[in-house]
Amino acid sequence: MARAENKETVGPAARMVASVAKRLRLKKGMTQDQLGAEMGYTGAAISAMERLTQPVSDEMLVKLEEVLGDGTGIFEEMRELVRLEKLPEQFRDYAPIEQKAVGLSLYAPQVIHGLFQTEEYARALIGGGYPPLPEARVEELVEARMLRKVLFEREPTCLIELTLHETALRWMVGSEGIMRDQYRLLAECARRKNVTLQVLPMDAGLRGENAGARGEINLVETPTHHRLVYLEVQDESVLITDPAKVSTCAQRCAKIRAQALDPRESLGLIERLAGESG
Known part of the structure; x- marks a missing residue:
């Protein structure tokens, strides 16, 4: 449901989309209902987008380009700006790099890494945080997180190595059903040719070794083959x-990775957890 308070938090990119969409709609002599019908939305949804009471979605931007763009690519160019705007502030500099x-x-020691989360897991995780966020903001963040998954299918291929601490697998988020679907997605990801997924088991430190004790790591190789690291804690x-x-x-x-289970053992553990939660 559109809410008036959402208008106060809308960023400049979404405001530009609303302004341009309204101008082009009026230029074509279309009502909000007519535009909505051509895009597969209600007139109320178009009104909410133009009045900034409902965040413009990535899907709506695609449809706006099809109906109003006239091959200019104007809304397509805005998609990346709107995506970045929806991300948490501390993540915006890193998102294009990723x-x-x-x-x-x-390395994800506590919860499933964002790139590998299901929509429902992400929604439960984000919506259950503190301080609590407005429902519309939760949905924005979930959408933005799901859009990051284009990395899995992108060309040139990105090679991804993920090590999850077993804690991240066993920490229940949302419900058993949500966790079951999350385990199944992880198993699917683990079978991808460009993904290596390993689990650092609970007992990895019994031999006095625990290389993951200092928290998460996101190590990136750029297209120019430089490397950098992104770290995040407590919204910083x-x-x-x-x-x-x-x-x-x-x-x-x-x-x-050396202290973790090998990929086949890790997949077996994830599949067992999926079965147990079923």
Whole structure:
């Protein structure tokens, strides 16, 4: 449902979309109902987008381009800006880097990594955080997180190595049904040719080794084959580009993978958890 308070939090990119869409609609002599009918939306949805009481979705931008764009690509160009605007502020500098990466080495110690989350898992995780967020903002963040998944299908291929601590698998988020679907998605991802998924087991530290004790790591290889690290904690983030510090994180990632179950064992564990939650 559209809410008036959403208008106060709408960013400049979404405001530009609303303004341009309204101008082009009027130029074509279309009512909101007529535009909505051609796009597959209600007139009320078009009104809410133009009045900034409902965030414009990525799907709506695609339809706006088809109906109003006239081959100019204007709404297509706005899609990336709107996507970035919907992301948490601390993530915006990193998001374009992630989407252009040719390689990712990831370690997620507490919850499933955002790239690998189902929509319902993400919604339960984001919606259950503190301080609580408005429903519309939760949906914005969920949509933005799901759009990151284009990285899996993108050309050139991005090679992704993900190590999950077993804690992230066993920490229940939302419901057993949500977790079951999450396990199934992880199993599907693990079978992708460009994905290596491993699990760092609970007992990995019994031998006195625990390379993952210092928290999450997002190690990125850029198209120019430079490496950097993105870290985030308590809604604060940092991008590390210093070669020595990046090297330390890369070594740490390698050690974490060495201490983890191998990919086949990891997939077996995930499949067992999916069966147990079924």
